[in-house]
Amino acid sequence: MKQMFFILFAFFCLKSNAHDVKLSEQVYDTNACLVSTKITVELDYFASYKTYFLLELWNGSKRIYKKKINNSKLQNIQGKHVYVFNENAPNQHNDFTIIVSDIIPIGHGVERKLITKKFNKCISLGSFKNYNIRRVVLSNSGCVTAMDSSVISANFKSDLNIVSNRIYRFYDGGQPNPIPSINYYKIESTGTAGSANAYFSITSLLSGPLVEDLCLDYDHDGVPDDRDNCPQHVNSDQSDIDNDGIGNVCDDQDNRDSDNDGVENYEDDCPNESGPASNGGCPITPQNPNLVVDLDDSSLYSQCLSCPPPLDALFNSGKKHLIANGGSGSISFNRLNIRNIGNIASNSAKVKFYFSLNATLNVNDDKLLKVVTIPSRNVNSSYGIETQINGWDIFSNASSSSNNGDYYILIDVDADNSNYEGTSGENDNLLVLPFRYTVSNIFSRSASKETNIKNSFDKVYKVMIYNIQGALIDQKMVENKEEEMIFVKSLPKGLYIIRNGKKTYKITN
Numbered sequence: 001m002k003q004m005f006f007i008l009f010a011f012f013c014l015k016s017n018a019h020d021v022k023l024s025e026q027v028y029d030t031n032a033c034l035v036s037t038k039i040t041v042e043l044d045y046f047a048s049y050k051t052y053f054l055l056e057l058w059n060g061s062k063r064i065y066k067k068k069i070n071n072s073k074l075q076n077i078q079g080k081h082v083y084v085f086n087e088n089a090p091n092q093h094n095d096f097t098i099i100v101s102d103i104i105p106i107g108h109g110v111e112r113k114l115i116t117k118k119f120n121k122c123i124s125l126g127s128f129k130n131y132n133i134r135r136v137v138l139s140n141s142g143c144v145t146a147m148d149s150s151v152i153s154a155n156f157k158s159d160l161n162i163v164s165n166r167i168y169r170f171y172d173g174g175q176p177n178p179i180p181s182i183n184y185y186k187i188e189s190t191g192t193a194g195s196a197n198a199y200f201s202i203t204s205l206l207s208g209p210l211v212e213d214l215c216l217d218y219d220h221d222g223v224p225d226d227r228d229n230c231p232q233h234v235n236s237d238q239s240d241i242d243n244d245g246i247g248n249v250c251d252d253q254d255n256r257d258s259d260n261d262g263v264e265n266y267e268d269d270c271p272n273e274s275g276p277a278s279n280g281g282c283p284i285t286p287q288n289p290n291l292v293v294d295l296d297d298s299s300l301y302s303q304c305l306s307c308p309p310p311l312d313a314l315f316n317s318g319k320k321h322l323i324a325n326g327g328s329g330s331i332s333f334n335r336l337n338i339r340n341i342g343n344i345a346s347n348s349a350k351v352k353f354y355f356s357l358n359a360t361l362n363v364n365d366d367k368l369l370k371v372v373t374i375p376s377r378n379v380n381s382s383y384g385i386e387t388q389i390n391g392w393d394i395f396s397n398a399s400s401s402s403n404n405g406d407y408y409i410l411i412d413v414d415a416d417n418s419n420y421e422g423t424s425g426e427n428d429n430l431l432v433l434p435f436r437y438t439v440s441n442i443f444s445r446s447a448s449k450e451t452n453i454k455n456s457f458d459k460v461y462k463v464m465i466y467n468i469q470g471a472l473i474d475q476k477m478v479e480n481k482e483e484e485m486i487f488v489k490s491l492p493k494g495l496y497i498i499r500n501g502k503k504t505y506k507i508t509n
Contacts (some may be wrong), residue, residue, distance in 0.1 A: 021098050021117040027171045028201035029269065032155060032194065033122040036171065039101050041115065054115075058097040062270060086293070095120055128155035128194030128201055132160060133185040138210075147186070154185070155194045155201035164190050168208030172200060182206060289346035290425035291374075291413045294337040294382055302331045302435065308477035311335065312464065317477060320406070326439040327391040327398030336385040338413060340377035348375050351385060352415040355394045356408045359432045366410065369393050391437065401439050407435040463487055466497040 002247045019042060026037040041055075057065035057202065100115040133154050136382035137146040144167075154172075156162045167186050187209075194201070218225055221234040229238050230247030239248045242255040242265075254265035261274040261281055261448060268281030275282040299309040308314050314321075323329040340346045350373050354366040370393075374383040391398040411431040414421065421429070463484050464475040474491070493509050 019115045021115050026203045032125050054101040056099040108371050125192035125194035129158050129191035130155050130195040131187050132189035134188055136184050137188050137217050138184050152197045155198045157203045163209045165211030169206045170202050183260045207505050260279040286422045288422040289340050289419045290342035290421045291430050293431045294339040297337040299334045303329050313477045321435040323391050325441050330388050331388040332388045337382045347418045349414040349418050350416050352412045354410040356410050359408055361410045399439050404438050406436050461501045464499045468495050
């Protein structure tokens with residue numbers, strides 16, 4: 001049985017006959033029927049010599065409650081006699097009656113009815129509007145510090161003029177059980193017709209509407225939950241790189257399109273390179289061969305004894321090869337390595353050697369010296385060319401001193417374009433090799449001198465210098481120990497590890 005609270009206010013020693021019974025702070029159930037209320041009984045006369053009065057509650061034609069209210073149990077509040085007690089609410093009929101009687105002390109006492117008032121227990125749902133509401137907890141400072149995880153349905157009398165997104169305080173009957181309680185609720189919908197499926201129906205309010213000041217901060221990052229773009233994880237900076245309203249720390253989808261290829265970053269395997277969605281947002285790599293001179297694996301000799309044979313070391317040294325002794329001098333390509341660095345096999349190709357007055361190839365003006373055909377090359381495979389260019393290959397009058405000067409040998413790889421190598425591949429086919437020409441006979445033609453020249457080339461070696469942590473900081477081709485020590489002593493003060501191909505040692509400058 002649902003309980004009803006009755007608060008009896010007994011006014012006495014008054015001269016008027018304005019007796020009345022009033023209901024207030026009513027709470028109604030889902031069918032808009034009363035489950036709890038405060039009852040105020042107003043009496044204009046109650047003799048001081050009387051020890052009690054009689055209170056009755058009738059449900060239809062059945063009396064369900066009768067009690068003598070002893071004068072000693074009354075409280076005097078602002079001149080009113082007040083008695084508070086609990087009782088089950090009547091539920092058999094749609095009406096109930098409250099009767100208050102005076103007891104005249106004649107014989108066994110005579111009851112004199114002072115008030116008889118009838119009330120309807122249920123109200124038509126047409127007088128209500130239905131809302132979705134959520135119970136909240138308000139601090140003394142007016143902050144919402146907690147809230148229920150779900151909403152419930154409730155009916156409110158239409159004349160209460162409920163406002164959406166505001167907070168109200170009222171008796172809710174201890175939702176969802178009929179135990180009297182007072183709670184705050186936030187209105188989370190607009191009003192619709194009164195519903196028989198509501199948890200309860202409300203006809204009066206204790207306070208509201210209140211503007212919500214949501215102070216919840218689940219992750220304690222200083223940003224209230226209602227403004228936190230990631231309320232479950234600490235992110236006080238609220239960083240949201242893709243501006244989708246979800247903070248980075250709890251957003252596994254980067255919805256930007258950094259490369260403007262129509263594929264959002266979280267689906268793009270190459271977010272900074274434009275490419276079609278069919279290729280995961282990555283650019284489609286052209287399938288082309290690419291033939292180039294492999295400098296690391298190519299070497300040549302000339303009459304320049306200080307020139308290192310490896311091509312990469314030669315270009316790092318800044319030196320020029322030398323063709324001396326007129327027509328008999330030469331540049332010998334011990335191995336000119338042509339490598340396919342593309343992603344598919346190449347066709348066979350021609351490698352052409354030109355003599356040029358400058359570093360720019362002009363096939364109409366430059367002299368073609370040699371043509372070598374290399375076979376098809378698989379990806380990352382190479383082909384070594386061994387050839388020699390003599391002075392008389394360059395000049396018809398190779399012994400004339402008027403030919404002395406600085407020139408270039410230009411090596412054009414895939415000269416006839418038998419392979420399409422793509423835009424970048426077509427731009428790395430030319431190797432520029434500077435050299436100096438002189439007709440001076442700087443060496444004897446004897447066999448012993450030729451042997452000495454070759455031996456001097458054989459003595460060239462690489463010196464590599466590392467710091468104490470093992471990182472390479474410099475390297476150089478030298479011909480002897482003296483050049484090695486000059487190179488080492490040129491370093492700043494410190495401890496170094498030296499490797500010269502034969503041994504490894506430490507030195508402190």
